[in-house]
Amino acid sequence: MVNQLLKAPEGPPSDVEQIKDKSNYLRGTLGEVMLDRISAGIPDDDNRLMKHHGSYLQDDRDLRNERQKQKLEPAYQFMLRVRMPGGVALPAQWLVMDELAQKYGNDTLKLTTRQTFQMHGILKWNMKKTIQEIHASMLDTIAACGDVNRNVMCNSNPFQSEIHSEVYDWSTKLSDYLLPRTRAYHEIWLDEEKVVGTAEMEEVEPMYGKLYLPRKFKIGIAVPPSNDIDVFSQDLGFIAIVEDDKLVGFNVAIGGGMGMSHGDKKTYPQLAKVIGFCMPDQILDVAEKVITIQRDYGNRSLRKNARFKYTVDRLGLETVKAELENRLGWSLEEAKKYHFDNNGDRYGWVKGIQGKWHFTLFVEGGRIADIDDYKLMTGIREIAKIHTGDFRLTANQNLIIANVSSQEKEKISKLIVQYGLTDGGHYTALRRSSMACVSLPTCGLAMAEAERYLPVLLDKIETIVDENGLRNEEITIRMTGCPNGCARHALGEIGFIGKAPGKYNMYLGAAFDGSRLSKMYRENIGEEEILRELRVLLSRYAKERQEEEHFGDFTVRAGIIKAVTDGTNFHD
């Protein structure tokens, strides 16, 4: 039975669709252009394909004008992102990433908002070696960017270790199941021999097809009461339902996404909506069928409107749900009750089951580096050398040194003290709840600073926070350099989107648990105005808030900002 409503939007395919079409399953001319020694860059077409291999070309924008005058091409370099479902890395893998960052990268590692490693500053001729060394450590970068399913997120809650391990297991299964099947990655980076002759007989990409998806696709699994992974920001979210300490299944939420474009009201952040419940062993089937719906009906003409959220809003939630059940051949159960407290991390040492300890380290901006006296990178390296548990990269760009035995705890604590690694205890709760995307100088999309500027801005906001006695009040604050939303700004109680150097749109009204979007409060303002606004807002919050009332809820209740009930009224 074919639903008459189900149609992809009309229009000629976008440029990226054409590039994918001609790419021979993501190969393009990548093999050749990576060998060219005259430029450290690669042509645009190949860069589009490169994303599907977990990387893309950037340049140091700080140097762009200067280098142009020097008759040098832009300081081209590659960003490389690892596929690492649930953000779990073994100490040996940490050490490999650390070493690669020193050897080929810019001496830092970025912990991303999707729980994985990102390296910056890799030169073209070092890319193959880097990918091969990552591969040797049992990690890869396949599909870490591009029009495919991205790194699968998973709650890093260490308290319920058994549940976590089970849910984490499903995230890795999803990740593997949804991988592209093309051998392009293996041929280009790992020197795999090309298999000839069988291609015509076999379907190369049984699920994706030769055009892959119209746009990126994001999946995350949350374990209530923590919504650390911002499950409603995902194209496809799963909410683990635990009954009697047992994982019974997942609520399914579809159609979330953060990105939008300035000045284009047809683009907006949206939250995923819960459409039902499935058993654990149905999760792969559900994911695959949701993805094929997006594959078939997503917008391949306008990339700005190609995310699944627009497909869902265009076709209607019920239609999409019906088509999903049609494709599944069975119906979702009714969604189960769940409750989220927050979308942040808990810092410091906590004890989980089986006597294991977990230490959550505050990593400002997710940047692992040795800066001046704070030898964060060295400290974690020393810990990784003796650690027998694992590391977990959180969705808030922090790091959990997880599964530490009681015997180990003392040694690791000593290193934590020795290197002054911080759980953020001496910072305001505001800073601990902050998040920023990479932005300048490497991100080509950035319109304003984010990672480099937010800490500076926070210094000033903290003064206001202290003046109002809000030091221990967790308020999520998020800054992105452009409206694409890598730091999930629309779910921050205080959100900033870069507009121009030093200028930001300011957003308020998001819910602390990630269940309500924010709305624009002020447009195109600079630091002075930001501080003036916050001085008033935080002072009012301190005086007028109700018991346990979060800042986001307060701004809505106090009428400072109108609540966004759906992404479609984000711009109203």
Place this chain on the structure above:
Amino acid sequence: MQLQVSNSPFNHEQTELLNNLLPSLTETQKVWLSGYLTASLSVFNAETADVSVAQPSGKTISKEVTILYGSQTGNAQGLAENAARKLEDNGFQVTTSSMSDFKVNNLKKVQNLLIAVSTHGEGDPPDNTLSFHEFLHGRRAPSLRDLRFSVLALGDSSYEFFCETGKQFDKRLEELGGTRLFPRMDCDLDYDEPAAEWLEGVISSLSEEQGSTVSDVPATITPVSEHTYSRTNPFKAEVMENINLNGRGSNKETHHIELSLEGSGLTFEPGDSLGIYPQNDSILVDMLLKELNWDPEEIVKVNKQGDLRKLRESLISNFEITVLTKSLFEQAAQLSGNEDLKALLSAGNEEKLKEYREGRDLLDFVRDFGSWGESAQEFVSILRKIPARLYSIANSLSAYPDEVHLTVGAVRYDSHGRERKGVCSILCAERLQPGDTLPVYIQHNQNFKQPKNPDTPIIMVGPGTGIAPFRSFIQEREETEANGKTWLFFGDQHFVTDFLYQTEWQKWLKTSVLTKMDVAFSRDADEKVYVQHRMLEHSRKLYEWLQEGAAVYICGDEKNMAHDVHNTLIEIIEKEGQMSHADAQDYLEEMQQNKRYQRDVY
């Protein structure tokens, strides 16, 4: 009978020759010789008489003179051409040629030979002298008893083997039986005066031997008209642009400098160089003055013409203070009588002296040996005139009319506990601002020229600042729409920061003015990769190009690069042409003969 200077009309050299010759003659030879001499003398006198009658000034004496030059940068060539003009003005018939173009078989027929030759690096002959030098020193060298010759040797006295190539030619020509018509003249960087003196001597000697009067045309270096700018009358070129081409974090600092030639009338071709008269670093001058405790305002004479200048100014603009020549030591020793100096100059201490001179400047010298002479005047009188620096021109005049571009690598190093700075390169790197002027002149270089046929493929090897002339080549080819294929090899330390003129090469590759480019960055990988490695990687293709008639150009560092690239070329020819090492050497030598292998190395 033993001839002596005192008992014969012959000079010392002649008596020696005669004394060597006479005892070996048979009676028949002696009789023949005496007849021959008598007969030729009467003919000679008759001719002279005729000429005297026809042309009392003695200008029409018909006598052939051959001038051969061996030049790396073009100075020797310029002097040779100047000498030719002067000789022609004096009525001689002159054939001027570079040594590499000269047919060696004709040497036996030459009666009057003048040689102008420079010395390269550590006493090496310039590229275009190699074949002639080898011929003269080899077994095929003919006896040159009828030859009269004189050598003008160019060099730089700060090098150990000063004027070595000239000395070798001078000695060898004598060994082969030639007679000096004027003693060899060794010229330092400031060669104008001695070269003029030599030419005057040569002309007068040639004329005397012809029995004619000394020429009434003064044998000075090219007369300078008011509006002609030259080495002796440099043009003050305004700096329009000065950019460091190396990106942040580089170990290198290479400045791209654009100068205006507007109003100068100066022209150049790709491959030519620009001479710059730099100024010394005033900080170094002040340190020197403080050490010597002399008044910076004292007036001193700065040249033979007696021009006057304040001491400090003269040390900045007129004299060389950063290089210690051997002759400076000798003169200082004479002036001061310093025993340590004398000891250093005494026989057996050559190595010690050389070692001392390396990496030291006048300030070290003054500190170690004290001042000499009573006055500042005495002090400066033994200093060398500050020499001009030559830089390969980096642009094409047709692409940038009235402009000259340079690629100048900043030279800085530590030596004997003090930071040392290249005089001209650091002037460019640290002090030269747009709007400033530099005294410049064009140094033509016929030994680094693109093929006449625009279809001939060219291979260019120019790591580091060696890239400069190739930017000029390619610009020119773009302007003239030359069709021949072009292949450039470039190298430096790091791709990201040191790829000089990167975006320009990328553009030319896109428009196919540049056919191929290969780069080697030595410090980007564990193993050091240089241009010659890239050449080897493409050895087959490179040999194919050679077989198609490609011309090869090398520019840049002489000490390592040029030698390595040279050997690599031989290796490639040997391997791909499947020939012996000796044959490969001959192949390359023939290329050099045919101007298909040219170098501008320093």
